[in-house]
Amino acid sequence: MRYAICFTPPAHDALAVAAAQWLGRNVFSGEAVDLPPIRGMDIQDIAYNTALPRRYGFHGLLKAPFRLPAEVSEATLLRHMMRFAGACEPFDLPALEVVRLGSFCGLAPAVPCETMRLLAAAVVQEFDSFRAPLGEAELERSDPGNLSAAQFANLYRWGHPYVMDEFRFHMALTGPLPPKELPRFELALRNFFAPYLNRHVEVTNLALFVEEEQGAPFQVHSLHPMGRVSARKIA
Template sequence: MRYALYFSPAADHPLTKTASRWLGRDAFSGERFETAVVEGISTEDVHALTADPRRYAFHATLKAPFELAEGRSEAELIEALERFAAATPGFDIPNAVIGQLGRFFALVPDRVYPELQAFAASVVEDFEPFRAPLSNADIARRKPESLSPEHRDNLMAWGYPYVMDEFRFHMTLTGQVPPEQAPAMRTALETRFADFTNTPLSINGIALFIEPERGVDFTVHRWLPLAPASDIRKTTP
């Protein structure tokens, strides 16, 4: 069993519904959908290009998948998550857009926002005691010899290369899209997600995802709302 802490909108949020239909799977309900239609790209190619994000489901990684540390239990992890959510105020990413990370398309902020960086770092740090050390096989899968020194240090310290200063918030929508298919894919994504781009994205919850065994689909085990910012201000001395 592996666990992961992700940002996801709530199960009934329109963005969750739209993204689930795009990817072909709802991580909350388990419902599956027909492959999305993209003009200029075959159904088979679209299905293949959404396969990897479909397995992980719609999310932004905060603390990457991990096995529980020795002596830690799922009940303790959920209890800690409940405390974290109750004490952490929600906030908005001021502007979300369709962007590319290499050949991957994702919903991303239009720039780096310090509040978002600090939130992600707090999740990584606060839940580190629950993470079992990476196995040698897990380290090898990350190809540490090909990582930058910063990414390699993060991998060894936190179990994932893209944390702290190297964190970039992204909600993955495709696998690696060949350059010749990228314009058609961008057009399709910008059309489908038009209601959620060039507008704020509310970070108002945190989700515990689980992978019951290696290689199977990730599902939402628990979704918790973050505290309203006004409530946090009222209790701050």
């Protein structure tokens, strides 16, 4: 069993619904979702190139997948998440845009969001005591030989290379694409997501994702509302 702490919009949010269609899976229910026809794109081609993000579901990663230490229970993790989220103020992300992330495509804020960077850093630090140390095989899968010195240090200190100053908030929508395919998928994504990217994205929950067994799809276990209960009721 592995857990991850992420941001994802609520299940019925228009962006979440569109992302579930693109990826072919609802990350809340785990159910398959049909993608409507997209001009100039083959459905099988999209399915093949979205296999990786489909397994993880639509999300922005804050704390990478981790296993609980033997002495820590899921109930303890849930209680801590409830308290932590309640102490965090909700905020708006700048409008998202389709971007290239190396050989991947995904969504990222059009301008950097310092509030999200600080939230991610706080999550990484706050929940590090809930993370069992990585085994040698897990470290090797992170390909430490190709990491910068800062990323290598993050991997051994925090269990993931792309945290703290190396963090960039994004929501992946493809797996790695051949260079010649990047422009085609980028255009398709821009057209498909255009109706949903003209607004700020409300960050009002932290999501706990769970992988029931190794290699299984990740699914939303629970959403944890941000902000004090009294403040949310007034709002």
